[in-house]
Each structure stands twice: as structure tokens, then as C-alpha cells.
Amino acid sequence: MERSIVKNIVINFAGAIAPTFVSLVTVPAYIHLMGVERYGVINLVWTLIGYFSVLDLGTSLATENQISKARAANDDSIERIFWSAWFMNLGTGIVGGLLVYLGTFIYITHGVTVEPAFQREVMASLPWIAVAVPIANVSWVFAGAINGVERFASFNINQTLGTALFQLLPLAAIFCFSPSLAVVIPAAVVARLVAGVMLGAAAFRAIGVRRMLMPEWRLMAELFRYGRWMLLFSGAGMIASTLDRVLIGALMGARYVTYYAAPQNLVTRLNLLPVAMVRTLFPRLSAVSRADADALAHRSLAFLNGAFTPCVIVALFALKPFLTLWLGATVAAAAPVAGVLVLGVWLGGQSSILGILIQAQTNPALVAGVSWLQLPLFVGALWAGIHWYGIMGAGVVVVLKALGDYSVLLYFSRLHVWSIVRNMLAHLVFLCVALALADSISALPILGTMALLLAVANLGMSLHGSSELRAVVYGAWDRVVLAGSKVWG
DSSP states (O other): OOHHHHHHHHHHHHHHHHHHHHHHHHHHHHHHHHOHHHHHHHHHHHHHHHHGGGGGTTHHHHHHHHHHHHHHTTOSOHHHHHHHHHHHHHHHHHHHHHHHHHHHHHIIIIISOOOHHHHHHHHHTHHHHHHHHHHHHHHHHHHHHHHHTTOHHHHHHHHHHHHHHHHHHHHHHHHHTOSOHHHHHHHHHHHHHHHHHHHHHHHHHHHTOOSOOOOOHHHHHHHHHHHHHHHHHHHHHHHHHHHHHHHHHHHHOHHHHHHHHHHHHHHHGGGHHHHHHHHHHHHHHHHSOHHHHHHHHHHHHHHHHHHHHHHHHHHHHHHHHHHHHHHOHHHHTTHHHHHHHHHHHHHHHHHHHHHHHHHHHSOTHHHHHHHHHHHHHHHHHHHHHHHHHHHHHHHHHHHHHHHHHHHHHHHHHTOOHHHHHHHHHHHHHHHHHHHHHHHHOOOHHHHHHHHHHHHHHHHHHHHHHOHHHHHHHHHHHHHHHHHHHHHOO
């Protein structure tokens, strides 16, 4: 991979670490101050708001795609694309806010098992919940514009500050007032608003906005034509990624949402490297030819497997001790579920690379259709898994869904399949061995030893097979040696 791409991956990876750290530190405080059930309810509220992100209509990704192409062609339409996208998302966000007001009312009163006192607290916060939708919609356009011109450092600085605000301002409200949802939710929305304003200012600087322009119907139509497939493509995935929590809340109660969501949020943080790569690669894949995009996707998948799998192996062995230390023995009892979900995160990382290749270079309509056809099957399997096996059943179904998504995306990406599958299966064997050993070993010294042995063996296999990973490792080693020689004279 080009040095600039590797540099941007490192920037995006580093930028994702601080928000992750903030989240890990604050979750125990939220559970302690709000209680297990209140924290489960607020998770469900944010999940429901996430459903209405489909009203983005794929505009944010379409904005990033169109701006990256305009930048590569030295086109002067970047500012006009930005304002057309901004007005589109503001309008759909207002509509979404009205819909989420009604949807939250119906869901909280009829769709989930919640104490009446907590229901009243959510109802008091409904106007704030509705306002969160347009704020999120316009913020996504800001993010798409910044990433479209590859100003990743600016994006990550603002993302870190925004995450810190979103996590810390509600905590401050709890200390100053009360742990009521009627206090916590408005504080979170205010934090989102402040973060959105900062992100908007960064977008203005990144693309050189000098004045407000009225939207152009032609550009809005182009954004919608591209974005509608992004909407269908990502909308099904977004709904599928949160259905497990929703059904657990409906079938088992809000308390079990916390037991499932807290470990799930932890393992989802493992996808820092895939997220960094996706953010870096999408504008580049949008701007290059199909042949160059295919070659870049091949190299990226090999690099991701080689760099990511050793980290996931270590995480599988560290899950139970870390959960015990982080949230206590009660929540740590869900460590086997978290271990299963790790496999889904690992598969999802590879799927994300394949997904952005399809979004940037091919027609994603067929994949979007397949994703929506899969959704009813996933709902049925998830209901059955939770009904018979509880939260472990949900975890297993989620991983099977991730494997199915990977297979579909690989087929529609039109890449050379066998070399990719062979590499994936080799790494998957390591992960399955790690999962089995981590579940059967309780002694910490043995856990640490096995984690180190498996991670080193997997990294050695990857270094042997991936020239890109070798180049990164050798480059990092050369910089360490050079720095050491300067220190020691």
C-alpha cells in the first residue's frame, strides 16, 4: 500500500483509541450511578434513534464519494455538493425527529419490558430524543465532507472531543442533578449538538466554505441516486446490528440488555483497525480505477488479517479477566458470549473492506436487495436463539449472520475468491483454537502464555504471506532503531 494510505490508517487508528478509552472508563460509572435497568433502557433509546438514521438516505456516504471524485478531478463543485447534501439531511432529519417521537412512545410503552417509573422518565425526554435525529443527520454530512478531502486528523480530533462530551456531560448532569433518564438524555443531546457544531466548523475549514449556497436539485438528485443504494446497503446492516438488543429487551427485559450490551460494546471496540482502514480507503477507492481498486482491496484484506488477528487472539484470552476487573463478576459471567461475539467483529472487519469496494466501484443494488431478503431470516433465527438459549443464542446467531454477510459480499465484490478465502480460513482456525482454550483455562499465567504463543505464531504466518505487513513492520523497526541510535549517540 502507498505510504500515504498507511499514514492515514495510523491517524484514523490513533484517533479511535481515545474515544474507546473514554467509553471504557465511563461505562462502569453509568451502571453504578444509574443502575442496571436504567442503563439498559438508555441503550435501547439510542438503538431506536439509530434506526432512524436510515433517513440519512445514504447522503453522507454519497457526499464523501462525490467530494472525493471532485477533488481527484480538480472540480470546483465541492462546495455546491456540500450544501446540497446539508439541506437534504436537515430536511430528512426533521422528518425523522417527528417519526422517532412517535416510534419511541410506541416502543417504550408496548415493545419492551420496562418499569413504569422509567417509562415516565423516557416520556419526559421525548422532545430531546426527537431533536437528536436532525443533529445526527447534519453531523454525518460534516463527517463525509471532511473524510472526502482526506482530512483525517481534523475528523479524529473532533470525534475524540465529541465522544468525550457525549460520555462526560451526562455524568456531570447525574452528579449535579439526578440519575433520571429525564436528565441524562437531554444532557447527551446537548453534548451531541456541541460536538456537531465543532465538526461543522472543521468541515467548513477543510473544504473552504466561504458562504451558504442554496441546494441544487441536480446535485441532490445525483446524491440520492447514489445514496439510495447506500441507504439500502447500510440500512439493513444497521438494523441487523441492533436487533439482538431490541429482541433481548422484548423477550428477557431491560436488565439482560445490560448483561449483553456491556460486553458487546467492549468487543465492538476491537474493530478500531477495520474502522480506521474503511475510513481511509473509501475516498481512495472511489477515486481510482476498478483494477487499482481491486488490487488495493486484496492488499488491504491481507494486511487487515495479518495485523488484526493477533490482537483478536490476545483479546479472547483477556476477555474474562478484564470484564471481571471492569464491571464485576456478575457482568463478567457473560464472557463466553463476548468471546463468541469477537468472532463476529473479526468477520465484520473483513466484510467492511469488501463492502466499501462494492460501494465505491460497483452497483451495490443487488447486495442491498440480498441484505434485506436476509433480514426476516435473521429476525426469526435471533428470536429462536434468544427464546431457547438466552443471550448466548443471540451471540451465536449474530456470528452466523456475519459469516453469511462475508460470503455474500465476497461473491458480489467480483474479486479472486480462493486466495482470499484460503487466507481467511487459516486465521479463523487460530481464532477457534484461542476461543476454546480461553474458555477452558482459568489460571492467568497459562492464559497469558497461550495468548502470546498463538498470537506470535499467527503473526509469523502473516509476515510470511503478506509483503504489505512485512513492509510496515520493517519500517516501524527501522524507525525504532533510528530513534534508539539518536538517543544513545
